[in-house]
Amino acid sequence: MNYTADPQRYEAMKYNRTGRSGLLLPAISLGLWHNFGDVDVYDNAKKIIRRAFDAGITHFDLANNYGPSPGSAEETFGKMLSSDLKTYRDELVISTKAGYYMWPGPYGDFGSRKYLISSLDQSLKRMGLDYVDIYYSHRPDPHTPMEETMMALDQVVRQGKALYVGISSYSPEQTSQAADILGQLGTPCLIHQPRYSMLDRWVENGLLDTLETLGIGCIAFSPLAQGVLTDRYLQGIPKDSRAGKPTGFLQPDQVTQEKLEIVNKLNSLAKERGQSLAQMAIAWLLKDDRVTSVLIGASSVEQLNNNLETLNNLGFSDDELRRIDEIIR
Numbered sequence: 001m002n003y004t005a006d007p008q009r010y011e012a013m014k015y016n017r018t019g020r021s022g023l024l025l026p027a028i029s030l031g032l033w034h035n036f037g038d039v040d041v042y043d044n045a046k047k048i049i050r051r052a053f054d055a056g057i058t059h060f061d062l063a064n065n066y067g068p069s070p071g072s073a074e075e076t077f078g079k080m081l082s083s084d085l086k087t088y089r090d091e092l093v094i095s096t097k098a099g100y101y102m103w104p105g106p107y108g109d110f111g112s113r114k115y116l117i118s119s120l121d122q123s124l125k126r127m128g129l130d131y132v133d134i135y136y137s138h139r140p141d142p143h144t145p146m147e148e149t150m151m152a153l154d155q156v157v158r159q160g161k162a163l164y165v166g167i168s169s170y171s172p173e174q175t176s177q178a179a180d181i182l183g184q185l186g187t188p189c190l191i192h193q194p195r196y197s198m199l200d201r202w203v204e205n206g207l208l209d210t211l212e213t214l215g216i217g218c219i220a221f222s223p224l225a226q227g228v229l230t231d232r233y234l235q236g237i238p239k240d241s242r243a244g245k246p247t248g249f250l251q252p253d254q255v256t257q258e259k260l261e262i263v264n265k266l267n268s269l270a271k272e273r274g275q276s277l278a279q280m281a282i283a284w285l286l287k288d289d290r291v292t293s294v295l296i297g298a299s300s301v302e303q304l305n306n307n308l309e310t311l312n313n314l315g316f317s318d319d320e321l322r323r324i325d326e327i328i329r
């Protein structure tokens with residue numbers, strides 16, 4: 001059946017400015033790292049993407065290697081673009097990245113100009129796009145001069161293959177250096193994509209301050225700790241969960257008793273707030289103005305709907321924040 005987007009799609013979502021740029025991003029964005037590969041059921045992927053766009057999620061985050069197999073999440077998204085979303089292209093912010101292993105030999109990994117530029121060409125082909133909205137260096141490369149990686153980002157913007165550029169998992173020092181080089185080249189660093197959740201707070205040790213000072217946005221990935229910060233694992237490891245599937249990045253031994261004790265306490269507090277734990281975990285990130293968007297994953301429309309409801313209960317009392325700190329510190 002032909003798809004027509006919900007005319008009310010912009011009513012429930014909140015949009016935040018990305019650093020000191022002109023670009024607004026939805027408070028909740030959708031990532032296609034898992035659940036959108038060629039090992040997954042296309043019809044489910046399609047329903048999730050449709051529901052996301054209908055709910056005002058304008059931003060979809062990809063990377064060259066998302067799948068599995070690597071590249072297949074971009075192919076899935078490309079298929080969705082051609083069947084459903086083509087007419088909405090100007091309402092979408094589509095990002096992709098290169099930086100992790102993608103193809104054999106010396107040119108398919110890390111941060112050389114050779115890798116970044118050829119990988120983007122491949123991504124554009126897989127998605128059937130002329131340009132992406134944001135192109136990221138997926139991780140810092142200790143062996144490539146930062147100038148080379150940043151010049152490659154600047155170049156794709158000048159070629160019209162990306163509108164904005166970003167970096168992911170760079171330390172505060174690396175972020176300052178990257179932003180400085182990009183600034184000199186005339187292509188500002190739009191956004192940083194770090195891992196950030198109640199169970200992983202490394203960004204609070206300098207990165208968020210650096211981003212604020214430099215006027216760079218922040219989009220937090222794995223906000224639910226890949227599903228650990230939900231009720232998913234409270235009764236063991238379900239077969240159809242990320243930790244239970246052979247293709248999931250989350251390993252069963254990462255779902256530790258120690259984490260589950262914390263998760264159980266957080267779950268009770270979330271219940272007191274009349275929220276699911278997933279919702280509380282997302283709201284907790286959005287309470288900081290420096291967080292532009294929370295980049296969730298979802299394996300079903302039900303999970304996505306649950307996460308979207310976060311927007312109805314974003315506030316925390318001082319007492320709740322203190323109790324959360326006590327649980328997670």
Ligand SMILES: NC(=O)c1ccc[n+]([C@@H]2O[C@H](COP(=O)([O-])OP(=O)(O)OC[C@H]3O[C@@H](n4cnc5c(N)ncnc54)[C@H](OP(=O)(O)O)[C@@H]3O)[C@@H](O)[C@H]2O)c1
Binds near residue numbers: 031224240297
């Ligand atoms: N830049 C980077 O290096 C990097 C690295 C990782 C991720 N990312 C980006 O961040 C995105 C999100 O990462 P992520 O998938 O790890 O995020 P996440 O939101 O922490 O985890 C998503 C998983 O949590 C579970 N879940 C979601 N909502 C739920 C709910 N309401 N109740 C119960 N379980 C729920 C699902 O697991 P089940 O599958 O078990 O149902 C889902 O697949 C990625 O898609 C990617 O775009 C970037």
